[in-house]
Amino acid sequence: MSRLFLSGNEAIARGAWEAGVHVATAYPGTPSTEILEAVKQYKEIYCEWSVNEKVAVEVAQGASMAGARSLAAMKHVGVNVAMDPLSTFSYTGVHGGFVVVSADEPGMHSSQNEQDNRYLAKFMFIPLLEPSNSDEAKKMTILAFEISERFCTPVMLRTTTRVSHSKGLVEPGEREEREVKGFEHDWTKWVVIPANARKRRTVVLKRLKQLAQYSNECPLNYIEPGRGEDGRIGIITSSITYAYAKDVFPHASYLKLGFTNPLPFELIARFAKTVDQLLVLEELEPFMQEQLLAAGFKVLGKEVFPREGELLPDVLLNSLREAARKKVIKIASDHPILAEASRPIEPSEFDLPRPPTLCPGCPHRGPFYVLKKYKPITTGDIGCYTLGVLPPLSMMDSCICMGASIGNAMGASKALAGTDKTEPIVAVIGDSTFIHSGITGLVDVVYNRSNITVIIMDNAITAMTGGQQHPATGKTIRDERTTKLVLEDLCRSIGVRRVRVVDPYDLAAVDEAISEEIKADEPSVIITRRECALLRLHHGPKVVPYFVDQDRCIGCKKCLGIGCPAIVTVELDGSKTVKARIEETMCTGCSICAQVCPVSAISIEEEK
Amino acid sequence: MKNGKSILLVGVGGQGILLASEVISQAAMIQGFDVKKSEIHGMSQRGGVVSSHVRYGEHIYSPLIGKASADVLLSFEKVESYRWIEYLRPGGEVITNTTEIVPPAVYAMGKEYPHDAIDRMHKQGVNVLAVDAASVAKGVGNVRAMNVVLLGVLSRKLSFPDETWQEALRARVPKRHLEVNLNAFKEGQRLAAS
Numbered sequence: 099m100s101r102l103f104l105s106g107n108e109a110i111a112r113g114a115w116e117a118g119v120h121v122a123t124a125y126p127g128t129p130s131t132e133i134l135e136a137v138k139q140y141k142e143i144y145c146e147w148s149v150n151e152k153v154a155v156e157v158a159q160g161a162s163m164a165g166a167r168s169l170a171a172m173k174h175v176g177v178n179v180a181m182d183p184l185s186t187f188s189y190t191g192v193h194g195g196f197v198v199v200s201a202d203e204p205g206m207h208s209s210q211n212e213q214d215n216r217y218l219a220k221f222m223f224i225p226l227l228e229p230s231n232s233d234e235a236k237k238m239t240i241l242a243f244e245i246s247e248r249f250c251t252p253v254m255l256r257t258t259t260r261v262s263h264s265k266g267l268v269e270p271g272e273r274e275e276r277e278v279k280g281f282e283h284d285w286t287k288w289v290v291i292p293a294n295a296r297k298r299r300t301v302v303l304k305r306l307k308q309l310a311q312y313s314n315e316c317p318l319n320y321i322e323p324g325r326g327e328d329g330r331i332g333i334i335t336s337s338i339t340y341a342y343a344k345d346v347f348p349h350a351s352y353l354k355l356g357f358t359n360p361l362p363f364e365l366i367a368r369f370a371k372t373v374d375q376l377l378v379l380e381e382l383e384p385f386m387q388e389q390l391l392a393a394g395f396k397v398l399g400k401e402v403f404p405r406e407g408e409l410l411p412d413v414l415l416n417s418l419r420e421a422a423r424k425k426v427i428k429i430a431s432d433h434p435i436l437a438e439a440s441r442p443i444e445p446s447e448f449d450l451p452r453p454p455t456l457c458p459g460c461p462h463r464g465p466f467y468v469l470k471k472y473k474p475i476t477t478g479d480i481g482c483y484t485l486g487v488l489p490p491l492s493m494m495d496s497c498i499c500m501g502a503s504i505g506n507a508m509g510a511s512k513a514l515a516g517t518d519k520t521e522p523i524v525a526v527i528g529d530s531t532f533i534h535s536g537i538t539g540l541v542d543v544v545y546n547r548s549n550i551t552v553i554i555m556d557n558a559i560t561a562m563t564g565g566q567q568h569p570a571t572g573k574t575i576r577d578e579r580t581t582k583l584v585l586e587d588l589c590r591s592i593g594v595r596r597v598r599v600v601d602p603y604d605l606a607a608v609d610e611a612i613s614e615e616i617k618a619d620e621p622s623v624i625i626t627r628r629e630c631a632l633l634r635l636h637h638g639p640k641v642v643p644y645f646v647d648q649d650r651c652i653g654c655k656k657c658l659g660i661g662c663p664a665i666v667t668v669e670l671d672g673s674k675t676v677k678a679r680i681e682e683t684m685c686t687g688c689s690i691c692a693q694v695c696p697v698s699a700i701s702i703e704e705e706k
Numbered sequence: 707m708k709n710g711k712s713i714l715l716v717g718v719g720g721q722g723i724l725l726a727s728e729v730i731s732q733a734a735m736i737q738g739f740d741v742k743k744s745e746i747h748g749m750s751q752r753g754g755v756v757s758s759h760v761r762y763g764e765h766i767y768s769p770l771i772g773k774a775s776a777d778v779l780l781s782f783e784k785v786e787s788y789r790w791i792e793y794l795r796p797g798g799e800v801i802t803n804t805t806e807i808v809p810p811a812v813y814a815m816g817k818e819y820p821h822d823a824i825d826r827m828h829k830q831g832v833n834v835l836a837v838d839a840a841s842v843a844k845g846v847g848n849v850r851a852m853n854v855v856l857l858g859v860l861s862r863k864l865s866f867p868d869e870t871w872q873e874a875l876r877a878r879v880p881k882r883h884l885e886v887n888l889n890a891f892k893e894g895q896r897l898a899a900s
């Protein structure tokens with residue numbers, strides 16, 4: 099079979115398939131989402147979008163109890179949500195092999211923090227594998243299952259955005275069919291009452307010692323001797339940083355680590371003897387450096403390389419140059435890496451931010467536009483609608499983590515109650531996010547008698563991560579029909595009496611709902627329901643675009659206030675006012691601009 | 707790196723950049739090269755800046771192109787070529803589409819769109835080939851084939867035979883759009899020659 103061109107995520111899915119995995123679960127989250135999307139193609143694997151990461155791990159855990167190999171994938175902050183079942187999974191150990199994939203995001207391209215989940219593997223006493231490219235991602239996934247079963251432990255496979263989303267050539271193999279072993283009826287292992295858990299804790303610590311020994315022998319950890327003078331510098335590195343470093347500093351000696359918890363101290367000691375100087379190259383925290391220093395190795399790391407953001411090739415190169423100039427590391431002064439590129443091209447000089455924006459026709463736009471009229475405290479949440487914080491809508495006061503909008507609104511309402519600083523409070527949350535972790539917050543609101551308004555922006559998909567199904571879409575990950583969660587029924591059964599559903603393309607209806615509900619003296623829920631504009635473009639009716647009648651347009655720019663990328667301005671010859679124009683190819687015909695135009699200059703009739 | 711190249715594709719979310727970089731990677735694979743490609747998806751797809759790095763050669767480690775290292779900067783939008791110009795290696799070449807996509811920041815934040823971006827690059831002594839790929843794509847029957855018109859232009863700068871490109875397009879473009887795209891590619895090649 100010829101080699102395949104796969105992303106790191108696709109390679110992990112392939113590895114899981116080859117390893118004979120039977121159950122794979124995930125909640126979407128960049129940069130991990132494509133793992134399950136790729137697993138979908140393998141009919142031998144049961145796969146699901148779980149309701150959240152905690153459920154994803156619990157489902158995979160149950161599969162392990164039943165003797166199947168299972169995998170759960172999530173983004174770095176997803177592991178926080180899953181920590182409860184995961185950390186005790188370390189105590190019980192596995193029956194069928196289990197791997198949790200943590201896709202970290204140095205650089206925070208689509209994330210709210212830059213946490214380094216290598217610490218979580220250490221915290222949980224579980225092995226940690228870190229591929230540096232797609233081929234390794236596949237091989238390590240397979241090895242991760244072997245390690246999981248051999249040492250009876252969950253294993254963490256950690257990628258970063260660049261590993262997950264870069265593509266490379268992968269050597270494919272066949273699936274190794276494995277029989278599901280059957281449920282393991284062993285209450286001393288799986289029922290963690292204190293008497294059992296105490297015994298398991300001893301097992302965990304013994305296992306840690308065995309893993310520490312294995313780390314030294316593991317084929318994922320190996321030395322690549324360097325050449326000449328450069329070879330006297332020893333670089334200890336893992337993950338994508340290895341790939342960058344090999345480009346930037348090819349002749350140094352490398353200790354390439356794929357198995358990074360526990361660290362292979364004996365191997366490191368052997369490597370240290372072969373070089374004059376040890377450098378630790380790692381993105382984010384000094385995870386390896388701290389441990390090496392504590393073990394008495396003389397290493398440089400974060401003194402030279404930044405702790406924030408990605409250690410991109412340029413960053414690496416500049417840090418090395420800087421350190422060489424300051425003589426912190428010993429490199430000959432005529433070394434090629436110290437030479438700047440001959441006459442590099444000057445960086446451009448302009449300031450034109452192009453942040454992501456709500457798409458043309460996005461159903462989230464209208465509600466934010468109306469909220470701006472009433473200006474309540476607006477606690478936000480995570481999803482496409484978070485973009486409502488950007489100008490010109492600028493209508494969000496907070497956004498912390500999935501589900502936080504409701505609790506945050508609740509807490510603010512209780513703190514402000516009875517003071518002279520009360521304001522109406524609205525929590526804004528997406529449909530998928532509400533189901534992920536907003537429901538319990540809403541129960542709290544009702545139970546503890548708050549009066550906030552929750553707006554559930556229901557666009558019938560998990561849009562931010564590229565369009566995944568969830569319980570309220572009525573479809574599974576493989577697009578099969580299933581029982582549909584009816585959000586308004588759920589809210590009513592929780593005890594919210596004021597629940598209404600409105601069309602976010604109808605600004606008057608949204609206005610009426612918001613103005614009434616923020617005045618209500620009890621909790622209320624407004625569900626703004628319209629399909630995501632991207633979905634509609636894919637399978638909806640043909641779009642009829644709107645036009646601006648430029649004879650009528652008075653140049654008031656009200657339509658620009660909705661922040662639609664399809665609306666631009668034009669300076670017409672002979673007219674002093676700047677007028678609006680709609681990009682025909684971008685308009686999806688949502689009509690919001692037509693509704694805000696004070697002189698009815700925007701319509702679907704062609705201009706002229 | 708023998709015959710290897712680093713190509714940086716840039717533009718705005720939704721312009722078909724990811725498909726274009728797939729086709730280049732596929733072509734390089736057919737030619738027997740090691741290939742790596744990298745891009746950021748997620749937030750940046752919502753009308754934000756998109757970049758895709760493609761590198762091929764005998765053996766490729768890093769999937770990313772460093773500053774002053776791209777052999778070709780292929781831009782799908784006029785000012786995006788200028789935004790990324792420092793990634794071009796001295797002596798490298800810019801191919802840019804002349805389509806302008808004005809971000810809402812211009813109205814919402816009072817920013818200025820540098821319409822003269824191409825002149826500015828010329829003044830810096832950069833080798834720029836500017837093409838109106840959108841019009842050409844419209845000519846073959848689908849504006850969306852603009853990305854493949856640009857690939858046609860790019861193909862003149864790389865040394866893959868035409869059959870390799872056609873095979874790569876066949877592998878990556880959905881069947882119902884194939885014919886339009888093969889035409890778009892040819893028109894792009896003609897554009898590069900003119």
Ligand SMILES: Cc1ncc(C[n+]2csc(CCOP(=O)(O)OP(=O)(O)O)c2C)c(N)n1
Pocket residue numbers: 125126127128151173175176179480481482483500527528529530531532555557559560561562563
């Ligand atoms: C714990 C956690 N898991 C996953 C994510 C990734 N993520 C961000 S927003 C989002 C879902 C957004 O869907 P929805 O609430 O329906 O809003 P939409 O984007 O459709 O507007 C996801 C999965 C995250 N930030 N945190």
